[in-house]
Amino acid sequence: MEFDRELIVRAQNGDRSAHEAIVNQYSAMVFRLVSRFFRNREDVEDIAQDVFLKLFARIDQVRPDENFPGWLARVTVNTCYDELRKTRRRKEALETYGPEIAGGQTTAPREPDSLGRARLALQRLDPKLRIPLVLKEVEEMSVEEIAKTMGLTQTNVKVRLFRARKKLQAMLGGPEGDSQ
Amino acid sequence: MDLKGIANKPMKKFFESERNRFFEPDAFFTQRVMAQSDAAKKTAHGQDFGFWDILPSSTRPVLALAVVLILCFVVVEIFIPQYPQRGMVESFLAPEQSPVESFLYTDIDVPSQDLLQQLIEPED
Numbered sequence: 097m098e099f100d101r102e103l104i105v106r107a108q109n110g111d112r113s114a115h116e117a118i119v120n121q122y123s124a125m126v127f128r129l130v131s132r133f134f135r136n137r138e139d140v141e142d143i144a145q146d147v148f149l150k151l152f153a154r155i156d157q158v159r160p161d162e163n164f165p166g167w168l169a170r171v172t173v174n175t176c177y178d179e180l181r182k183t184r185r186r187k188e189a190l191e192t193y194g195p196e197i198a199g200g201q202t203t204a205p206r207e208p209d210s211l212g213r214a215r216l217a218l219q220r221l222d223p224k225l226r227i228p229l230v231l232k233e234v235e236e237m238s239v240e241e242i243a244k245t246m247g248l249t250q251t252n253v254k255v256r257l258f259r260a261r262k263k264l265q266a267m268l269g270g271p272e273g274d275s276q
Numbered sequence: 277m278d279l280k281g282i283a284n285k286p287m288k289k290f291f292e293s294e295r296n297r298f299f300e301p302d303a304f305f306t307q308r309v310m311a312q313s314d315a316a317k318k319t320a321h322g323q324d325f326g327f328w329d330i331l332p333s334s335t336r337p338v339l340a341l342a343v344v345l346i347l348c349f350v351v352v353e354i355f356i357p358q359y360p361q362r363g364m365v366e367s368f369l370a371p372e373q374s375p376v377e378s379f380l381y382t383d384i385d386v387p388s389q390d391l392l393q394q395l396i397e398p399e400d
Contacts, residue, residue, distance in 0.1 A: 112310070119309050123301040131298035140299045148309045149316060214290035233291040264287060 101160040108155050119148055125165065126172050132230050133176045143179055147172045169245050173227060180223035217267040225260035228253050 103121075106114035126147050130140045150171055158167055218226060228246065231237045239257075243250045328336060 115313065116306055116310055119306040123305055123309075127301050128298045132294070135297075137299050141301075141305070144301065144305070145309050145312060149312060152313050153316070210286035211290050211293065214286045217287075218290070230294075234294045236295075268287065 104155075104158055104160045104164055107152075108158070108160075115152055118151070122165070122168055123148075126168065129169060129172045129235070130176055132234050133180060133227070139179075143175055144172075147175050150175065166244060170247065173231070173245050174247075177223050177227055180226070184223065213268065217264055220267060221260055221263060225256050225263065228256045229260040229264075232257060 103114050103117055107118055123144065126144045127140060130143045130147070134140050134143065147168070151168060154171075158164060218230075221229070228242050228248075231242045231245065232239070237245070239250050239253050242248075243253045246253065248256075331339060
């Protein structure tokens with residue numbers, strides 16, 4: 097994606113119209129990336145807003161000669177990671193201390209279809225493993241791009257991808273899972 | 277090992293379906309972000325901070341107690357009369373008393389017991 101260095105410099109000087117232009121230009125990219133990790137429109141919108149507010153707060157840290165879209169993608173992925181971790185902690189707390197739901201249930205929960213099971217399995221993955229896997233398989237990023245976006249080494253990304261796939265395989269029952 | 281290696285069709289299908297699932301910003305997204313950014317800037321400059329927000333949280337109870345004590349002192353100063361020998365009722369009624377009544381109520385020269393007895397005794 098082409099980006100305007102002049103725009104970044106203007107934004108760094110506090111030009112409001114430059115900030116607005118950045119949101120106009122990059123909101124679709126941020127929305128697309130956040131949508132990979134969240135399925136609810138309101139969540140996606142809240143996180144995207146958060147990303148731009150973080151960007152404006154740290155705009156001085158951006159070097160105009162740096163790859164701005166890559167930098168923004170990194171802020172977006174980090175914000176998603178924080179939010180996924182928070183969601184995971186809330187869910188765990190609810191499961192541990194929340195009300196007993198299963199006891200009061202009169203009907204058996206509906207068995208999810210194969211895509212539903214895949215989605216659930218992916219949601220159960222630790223965000224540390226889930227994010228690189230989604231970036232690789234859905235965003236079709238290279239290992240190098242993922243490493244840059246997540247601030248990791250390429251080896252670390254490869255290890256995480258391997259672990260993520262292994263865990264998914266275990267959760268879905270491996271090749272036998274196909275027939276289910 | 278990749279997804280082909282796993283031979284996990286549901287997972288592959290799922291990722292393919294995910295590629296087409298994404299949200300797009302609506303027409304007012306930029307305006308909302310700019311409004312939030314403006315509000316955040318105002319907050320950062322302290323324009324929206326009140327007196328209590330400026331104070332460190334540890335000093336708030338002490339200052340609150342001090343304010344309450346000052347208010348109590350002001351209330352006491354306003355409602356309790358300055359003269360210690362006069363109560364609230366007397367000070368409230370004071371403007372309604374005529375000079376004679378005032379003499380009657382506030383005269384400190386109490387007559388002697390004999391004189392009082394003479395005054396009280398019925399006349400023959």
